[in-house]
Amino acid sequence: MVSRRAPLPGDARSPALARALARDVVEECGLASLADEVALLTTELATNAVVHAGTAMQIEVVGDGGSITVRVTDGSRAVLGPSLPPPMLAEGGRGLHLVDSLASEWGVAYGRQGKSVWFRLDADDPVVTRAGSVPTPPPVDEPAEPVEARWGLRREPGVGLGRKIRGRRNATVTAGGVASGGLTIRPATPAPAPAVAESAPTPVPAPKQMRRPVAGRSAAVVPAAEAAGWLTYLTDRVVHELDSTELAQEILYRVCEVTGAAFGILWVDEGSGVKALASVGITEDPIDPPVRLWPDDPPRPRNADLLPPTTALAEAGAGVALSVALPSSPPIRGRLELGMPAGSLFRSTDAVFALLAAERLAVSLDAARLRDTEQTRRGDLAFLADASELLASSLDVDLTLALVAQLCVPRLGEWCVIHTLDDAGDPELVVAVHNDERGVPELEEAFLAPEGAVLRERIRAATVTHAATPLTGPLSGLVLPLTARREVVGTMSIGDPPGRRHTSEEVAIAVDLARRAALSVDNARLYSERDSVAEALQSALLPASLPVAEGLEFAAQYRPAGASNEVGGDFYDVLPLGDDRWLLAIGDVCGKGPQAASVTGMVRDVLRTLAREGRDLPYALAALNRALVEEADLVREGGGPSTGQTVFCTVAAALAERREGGLRVRLCLAGHPLPILVRASGGAEPVGIGGMAAGLADHIEVEESVVDLGPGDTLVFFTDGVTERRRGDLQFGEEGVAEVLARVAGLPAADIAARLRTAATDFGDGPLRDDLAILVLRAAP
Numbered sequence: 001m002v003s004r005r006a007p008l009p010g011d012a013r014s015p016a017l018a019r020a021l022a023r024d025v026v027e028e029c030g031l032a033s034l035a036d037e038v039a040l041l042t043t044e045l046a047t048n049a050v051v052h053a054g055t056a057m058q059i060e061v062v063g064d065g066g067s068i069t070v071r072v073t074d075g076s077r078a079v080l081g082p083s084l085p086p087p088m089l090a091e092g093g094r095g096l097h098l099v100d101s102l103a104s105e106w107g108v109a110y111g112r113q114g115k116s117v118w119f120r121l122d123a124d125d126p127v128v129t130r131a132g133s134v135p136t137p138p139p140v141d142e143p144a145e146p147v148e149a150r151w152g153l154r155r156e157p158g159v160g161l162g163r164k165i166r167g168r169r170n171a172t173v174t175a176g177g178v179a180s181g182g183l184t185i186r187p188a189t190p191a192p193a194p195a196v197a198e199s200a201p202t203p204v205p206a207p208k209q210m211r212r213p214v215a216g217r218s219a220a221v222v223p224a225a226e227a228a229g230w231l232t233y234l235t236d237r238v239v240h241e242l243d244s245t246e247l248a249q250e251i252l253y254r255v256c257e258v259t260g261a262a263f264g265i266l267w268v269d270e271g272s273g274v275k276a277l278a279s280v281g282i283t284e285d286p287i288d289p290p291v292r293l294w295p296d297d298p299p300r301p302r303n304a305d306l307l308p309p310t311t312a313l314a315e316a317g318a319g320v321a322l323s324v325a326l327p328s329s330p331p332i333r334g335r336l337e338l339g340m341p342a343g344s345l346f347r348s349t350d351a352v353f354a355l356l357a358a359e360r361l362a363v364s365l366d367a368a369r370l371r372d373t374e375q376t377r378r379g380d381l382a383f384l385a386d387a388s389e390l391l392a393s394s395l396d397v398d399l400t401l402a403l404v405a406q407l408c409v410p411r412l413g414e415w416c417v418i419h420t421l422d423d424a425g426d427p428e429l430v431v432a433v434h435n436d437e438r439g440v441p442e443l444e445e446a447f448l449a450p451e452g453a454v455l456r457e458r459i460r461a462a463t464v465t466h467a468a469t470p471l472t473g474p475l476s477g478l479v480l481p482l483t484a485r486r487e488v489v490g491t492m493s494i495g496d497p498p499g500r501r502h503t504s505e506e507v508a509i510a511v512d513l514a515r516r517a518a519l520s521v522d523n524a525r526l527y528s529e530r531d532s533v534a535e536a537l538q539s540a541l542l543p544a545s546l547p548v549a550e551g552l553e554f555a556a557q558y559r560p561a562g563a564s565n566e567v568g569g570d571f572y573d574v575l576p577l578g579d580d581r582w583l584l585a586i587g588d589v590c591g592k593g594p595q596a597a598s599v600t601g602m603v604r605d606v607l608r609t610l611a612r613e614g615r616d617l618p619y620a621l622a623a624l625n626r627a628l629v630e631e632a633d634l635v636r637e638g639g640g641p642s643t644g645q646t647v648f649c650t651v652a653a654a655l656a657e658r659r660e661g662g663l664r665v666r667l668c669l670a671g672h673p674l675p676i677l678v679r680a681s682g683g684a685e686p687v688g689i690g691g692m693a694a695g696l697a698d699h700i701e702v703e704e705s706v707v708d709l710g711p712g713d714t715l716v717f718f719t720d721g722v723t724e725r726r727r728g729d730l731q732f733g734e735e736g737v738a739e740v741l742a743r744v745a746g747l748p749a750a751d752i753a754a755r756l757r758t759a760a761t762d763f764g765d766g767p768l769r770d771d772l773a774i775l776v777l778r779a780a781p
Contacts, residue, residue: 005060012241018046029063044095049074071118244368249278255357259350263339304351313339328362391520395527404517405433413494420490480514484522553778555749557757561768569596570771580658583611587651617668628695648695663709680712684741712781721772749778
């Protein structure tokens with residue numbers, strides 16, 4: 001007795017694993033006559049456990065010299081009740097009907113952990129004759145069925161001439177050897193029927209699926225449709241869990257079992273050459289494919305042909321081969337080839353089974369191709385989305401161009417070269433990327449050398465036609481114009497993938513990427529230009545350098561909020577007036593950008609002009625107020641973009657004059673935070689008298705205060721961007737400023753400004769929300 005037991009997973013792998021285990025036991029027991037039925041019923045029980053129970057299972061196979069018993073235990077306790085046979089064209093529902101028809105005995109046992117379904121097949125069953133068993137005569141009370149044509153030298157009993165086998169199309173086998181529906185049968189001349197003695201009838205070999213007595217009813221017939229259903233029916237779960245290769249392998253196993261073929265190969269050609277997608281009984285690895293799918297490679301009709309076996313099938317031992325063309329959609333072409341050893345025969349129904357299998361394989365391959373196409377398209381869309389996000393994150397022209405080239409290699413080609421257009425419209429190489437970094441110098445040389453004139457000409461052609469242009473010359477690939485806002489900003493050249501040209505799908509992806517890249521490059525270029533303008537304008541509104549004077553130290557810190565290409569609203573200024581006098585000003589103009597820049601320029605010009613004329617600070621601030629009010633009136637009357645807005649600013653202005661033993665500072669404030677006086681001996685206190693911001697009313701009143709600075713004393717001015725720096729609900733405030741400045745006594749002016757800026761910046765929990773300006777005046781010790 002031979003016994004095997006194994007746990008199996010509750011997925012699509014289990015039927016094949018269970019079938020393999022059962023075959024091993026059959027071979028060890030020497031019961032080859034039961035091999036087909038054991039494989040069929042074992043597969044059905046395992047498939048039922050996968051589909052209906054959905055749990056892990058346990059299989060046990062026990063064999064002795066006369067029978068095989070298979071038991072499959074799963075984790076479901078669902079009761080199996082009687083059911084009617086399924087319709088002829090149904091794709092499922094035949095599992096237990098097959099078991100009931102073919103098994104000598106079968107049953108179901110229920111336990112606490114699930115149920116066990118078992119069957120037993122006896123080798124001496126008097127009703128079914130299998131390959132290698134002793135032929136048994138059919139029941140006396142039933143006439144023998146007519147024989148069916150087989151390819152070869154003899155005829156044997158079958159399902160009967162003229163019977164219809166239903167697949168996608170009906171194929172009716174006729175006595176003349178021609179089947180309707182395109183199936184050609186080539187019958188051999190039958191041998192003369194032997195004489196029959198009355199006393200001892202001559203045994204007649206029975207078909208694989210004929211009749212089996214069932215307790216309580218008459219003999220049940222298992223038609224060829226049962227085998228066809230098992231051949232073509234695959235559950236959704238199996239189809240979804242197996243890839244196209246595994247699914248083709250499973251179908252090939254089944255058609256070999258149904259037809260009895262010892263060998264089988266599925267040849268497929270998707271346009272890149274013939275290859276073996278699945279095989280049965282072939283030990284060669286890899287399998288050497290034929291040069292052409294068919295010997296004469298014509299468009300094949302949908303029928304079965306007896307053709308010489310391919311080299312791979314012949315070397316495996318096949319002497320005769322049955323070939324069927326797969327009715328698959330272009331560009332897939334396929335050939336199902338089944339082989340038998342020399343001297344073996346194919347039945348006419350085997351051709352029908354092969355046609356059914358070919359159709360099922362074609363459906364599977366087409367579905368797999370559609371899934372692959374859909375996955376490829378989703379991957380392409382994800383690639384383009386990721387590329388857009390990556391390109392949008394860069395506002396630097398050079399970095400954006402480098403990113404574009406890196407995205408192309410190796411996803412779209414072996415190399416990528418980016419050209420931009422100079423002022424004359426000529427292409428200029430800026431980026432070169434190769435899948436092998438060692439190939440970059442050679443790649444650049446190919447475009448720059450005199451021999452690269454053809455490449456450069458193709459690049460110029462792409463800039464004129466605004467369309468993808470194939471590259472010719474020393475390099476192969478395609479060049480795409482980078483067009484943004486109807487203007488060509490450059491070109492993107494992509495080399496062909498190794499060993500082939502770009503596919504139409506790859507060209508479409510490259511064109512889409514070029515369009516997105518062009519917009520990103522143009523946006524980065526515009527941003528760079530705007531950034532340069534803003535930087536130049538901001539530099540013009542701030543002093544290029546601070547004056548250097550004996551006995552005095554000036555220092556400043558400035559950080560605009562927001563993007564670097566926006567002109568800030570804060571400003572500071574230091575102007576030497578001669579005679580050891582200096583004008584110091586710091587302010588905060590309402591708004592940002594060009595409007596704030598124009599107001600800042602006006603404020604600086606007004607204060608500088610009046611200071612040079614010798615006007616005192618109260619007069620200068622009053623004149624500034626009138627100028628801002630008039631500016632606001634002009635804006636409102638002109639109907640500009642700032643209509644309805646008030647033009648105002650806060651200003652702290654100071655006139656510093658050298659005196660014996662230090663400095664005297666006259667200070668006026670128009671709505672600005674009070675500056676902090678830091679004594680050389682330590683301690684910090686606010687000084688000055690607050691007032692109304694300039695531009696809010698027709699007239700403002702400001703008061704002048706005087707502050708004397710001794711050696712080592714420091715006066716620190718700052719804007720509200722310092723005091724209003726926030727961390728959650730907390731604000732840096734004037735208390736934070738005073739706390740920092742109380743510890744900086746004795747430090748140089750530049751260090752004091754830097755420490756205050758760092759303390760305010762580090763206090764916040766995010767980027768600056770307002771401009772930050774600091775101006776420091778210190779009397780040298």
